[in-house]
Amino acid sequence: MSTNLAVIGGDGIGPEVVAEGLKVLGAVLPGVSTTDYDLGARRYHATGEVLPDSVQDELAGHDAILLGAVGDPGVPPGVLERGLLLKLRFAFDHFVNLRPARLYPGVSSPLNGVKPGDIDFVVVREGTEGLYVGAGGVLAKGTPREVATEESLNSRSGVERVIRDAYARAAARPRRKLTLVHKNNVLVNAGNLWARTFAEVGKEFPDVATDYLHVDAASMFFITQPQRFDVVVTDNLFGDILTDIAAAISGGIGLAASGNINPTKAFPSMFEPVHGSAPDIAGQGIADPTATILSVALLLQHLGHTEAAEKVENAVADDLAAREPGVPVRTAEVGDRIASRVS
Amino acid sequence: MSTNLAVIGGDGIGPEVVAEGLKVLGAVLPGVSTTDYDLGARRYHATGEVLPDSVQDELAGHDAILLGAVGDPGVPPGVLERGLLLKLRFAFDHFVNLRPARLYPGVSSPLNGVKPGDIDFVVVREGTEGLYVGAGGVLAKGTPREVATEESLNSRSGVERVIRDAYARAAARPRRKLTLVHKNNVLVNAGNLWARTFAEVGKEFPDVATDYLHVDAASMFFITQPQRFDVVVTDNLFGDILTDIAAAISGGIGLAASGNINPTKAFPSMFEPVHGSAPDIAGQGIADPTATILSVALLLQHLGHTEAAEKVENAVADDLAAREPGVPVRTAEVGDRIASRVS
Numbered sequence: 198m199s200t201n202l203a204v205i206g207g208d209g210i211g212p213e214v215v216a217e218g219l220k221v222l223g224a225v226l227p228g229v230s231t232t233d234y235d236l237g238a239r240r241y242h243a244t245g246e247v248l249p250d251s252v253q254d255e256l257a258g259h260d261a262i263l264l265g266a267v268g269d270p271g272v273p274p275g276v277l278e279r280g281l282l283l284k285l286r287f288a289f290d291h292f293v294n295l296r297p298a299r300l301y302p303g304v305s306s307p308l309n310g311v312k313p314g315d316i317d318f319v320v321v322r323e324g325t326e327g328l329y330v331g332a333g334g335v336l337a338k339g340t341p342r343e344v345a346t347e348e349s350l351n352s353r354s355g356v357e358r359v360i361r362d363a364y365a366r367a368a369a370r371p372r373r374k375l376t377l378v379h380k381n382n383v384l385v386n387a388g389n390l391w392a393r394t395f396a397e398v399g400k401e402f403p404d405v406a407t408d409y410l411h412v413d414a415a416s417m418f419f420i421t422q423p424q425r426f427d428v429v430v431t432d433n434l435f436g437d438i439l440t441d442i443a444a445a446i447s448g449g450i451g452l453a454a455s456g457n458i459n460p461t462k463a464f465p466s467m468f469e470p471v472h473g474s475a476p477d478i479a480g481q482g483i484a485d486p487t488a489t490i491l492s493v494a495l496l497l498q499h500l501g502h503t504e505a506a507e508k509v510e511n512a513v514a515d516d517l518a519a520r521e522p523g524v525p526v527r528t529a530e531v532g533d534r535i536a537s538r539v540s
Numbered sequence: 541m542s543t544n545l546a547v548i549g550g551d552g553i554g555p556e557v558v559a560e561g562l563k564v565l566g567a568v569l570p571g572v573s574t575t576d577y578d579l580g581a582r583r584y585h586a587t588g589e590v591l592p593d594s595v596q597d598e599l600a601g602h603d604a605i606l607l608g609a610v611g612d613p614g615v616p617p618g619v620l621e622r623g624l625l626l627k628l629r630f631a632f633d634h635f636v637n638l639r640p641a642r643l644y645p646g647v648s649s650p651l652n653g654v655k656p657g658d659i660d661f662v663v664v665r666e667g668t669e670g671l672y673v674g675a676g677g678v679l680a681k682g683t684p685r686e687v688a689t690e691e692s693l694n695s696r697s698g699v700e701r702v703i704r705d706a707y708a709r710a711a712a713r714p715r716r717k718l719t720l721v722h723k724n725n726v727l728v729n730a731g732n733l734w735a736r737t738f739a740e741v742g743k744e745f746p747d748v749a750t751d752y753l754h755v756d757a758a759s760m761f762f763i764t765q766p767q768r769f770d771v772v773v774t775d776n777l778f779g780d781i782l783t784d785i786a787a788a789i790s791g792g793i794g795l796a797a798s799g800n801i802n803p804t805k806a807f808p809s810m811f812e813p814v815h816g817s818a819p820d821i822a823g824q825g826i827a828d829p830t831a832t833i834l835s836v837a838l839l840l841q842h843l844g845h846t847e848a849a850e851k852v853e854n855a856v857a858d859d860l861a862a863r864e865p866g867v868p869v870r871t872a873e874v875g876d877r878i879a880s881r882v883s
């Protein structure tokens with residue numbers, strides 16, 4: 198049975214990096230059929246549409262989605278984020294937002310004295326709850342008595358399923374360590390739910406060592422002791438922040454991959470680089486497609502093509518190790534090199 | 541008129557570092573009268589009390605408060621944080637939570653190639669609103685249908701006053717740059733209030749250059765381009781996270797000072813190191829009191845003793861520059877050295 202992939206190139210460098218991701222995918226797993234969807238800032242400016250229901254329904258019929266990046270400075274904040282990216286994460290119940298952080302040989306970290314092997318962890322970010330649900334409102338907007346609220350909603354079942362997924366991932370790794378990150382000394386309602394559920398689900402995984410850190414301390418330890426982390430599980434907003442720190446310390450956002458995963462496979466999962474559309478460098482062929490190619494590896498893994506996934510990850514590692522320091526990246530060349538390594 | 545200072549040494553290393561802060565304060569500004577308040581984990585364990593109303597009233601009668609650190613592992617999460625620290629921040633309307641980040645000569649940053657001068661910014665964290673207000677609740681606790689909520693409350697006046705304070709601080713610095721950090725692409729209600737207010741108040745400060753970053757991007761740039769920042773203004777929770785990152789990159793939490801400031805002086809402001817009570821090293825005389833001593837400098841600044849404040853900060857800088865790398869800190873010796881430099 199062949200794989201049907203929906204492709205959303207998006208805006209800015211999105212289509213450029215996605216082209217390289219598809220090049221590598223085609224080389225490692227021939228016969229994937231792809232359908233392009235024109236979504237993002239361009240479509241919004243042209244038609245006012247963000248994600249028509251009919252398109253959402255079509256996307257739902259695919260095995261997975263590969264997304265580049267959407268957005269440009271002309272779109273008001275929130276329109277594409279909430280109308281497209283988060284809409285898909287919520288509609289397709291992507292409760293595991295998977296973001297590996299690994300310092301590859303040949304890549305320089307901004308951290309002093311950190312070697313490959315010192316940074317090798319994965320953040321399991323909850324993807325369908327918390328402050329991202331869009332709850333909240335505004336009173337007396339534009340007046341001196343304006344009040345704006347944002348509400349974080351957390352359900353037992355929502356917290357439990359992502360924590361269980363994170364334990365299972367930790368149990369399958371050599372170090373078998375899981376760190377919960379929250380802020381349970383201030384956000385006592387949600388923090389207590391997370392901590393209690395973490396302890397309870399932990400009983401199913403007696404081999405996994407556990408740890409708890411407040412989000413402020415975890416942010417610090419990502420910088421001062423990244424070796425400390427193996428698998429990290431955290432809520433939607435904390436995960437957003439922590440994974441950008443993780444990207445920064447492991448060589449930058451140009452290498453950071455992510456999977457918006459529904460482990461039940463009831464809906465397609467969506468894979469995307471963590472970076473944005475970078476309009477300033479779009480169209481010049483200089484964006485690094487590595488984050489997208491690593492997102493393709495996560496996609497292959499999710500679809501059960503474990504060997505192909507490993508091939509892609511190893512090819513990326515070899516390519517990064519072979520790059521001449523200081524030589525600027527050419528988007529298509531990176532794709533060509535990695536594709537030829539996996540063929 | 542002499543200064544009346546309330547002193548809360550607290551738990552763990554708190555009393556040790558506060559003793560050195562007072563030593564330096566006494567040396568630079570003789571005649572400050574101090575009153576000790578026994579608050580924190582010890583009192584909680586002994587009496588069940590966190591902050592009796594009568595103590596809060598007494599504290600309100602002082603010119604300022606110096607706090608070490610409170611807490612130990614035996615106190616449930618949130619009890620002292622919400623019952624004491626946040627209670628005081630809210631009761632005394634400490635809407636400016638001031639946290640400078642500076643890499644001093646002689647201090648090594650975990651960041652590669654970063655020199656003193658590259659990190660010299662201040663975070664103005666809102667201190668009385670947002671997710672810290674304690675709004676939210678729990679439904680069906682301990683059952684499969686449990687729901688826990690946390691609510692971020694943001695008022696126009698609350699946002700406006702801290703933004704105006706941050707602009708004024710930026711206007712008084714050589715680089716005159718202010719960066720707003722929020723997450724207005726997801727938290728659209730609060731984010732829009734912050735961004736709109738930021739733009740409007742900015743008209744009063746035409747000489748201040750402005751910038752906006754999402755909190756995830758800002759967290760990354762603190763690591764990859766700390767030079768980019770001069771004054772940063774942000775909400776309570778984002779400020780909590782960002783200031784721990786700022787502490788990490790500028791040599792660690794042992795050096796990070798903070799002021800919980802009510803600029804109107806209607807209530808006493810409270811000064812405290814960012815670090816916690818560190819029970820593991822308490823009583824050994826090896827905690828670095830520098831963060832507390834720098835908090836004393838912020839206290840002096842707030843009370844109008846600008847020259848004394850500068851003396852303390854310079855003495856700290858000289859002491860840090862003169863330290864032998866690798867030689868462990870002795871708490872009392874650091875205090876002695878800095879006190880003698882300011883006498």
Ligand SMILES: CC(C)[C@H](C(=O)O)[C@@H](O)C(=O)O
Nearest residue numbers: 278282283437471725726756
């Ligand atoms: C674009 C934005 C909605 C998104 C998020 O906040 O999740 C992004 O920052 C990410 O990390 O994928």
Ligand SMILES: CC(C)[C@H](C(=O)O)[C@@H](O)C(=O)O
Nearest residue numbers: 382383413621625626780814
């Ligand atoms: C102890 C805790 C309540 C506090 C906070 O979250 O503000 C601390 O982390 C800080 O930064 O001062």
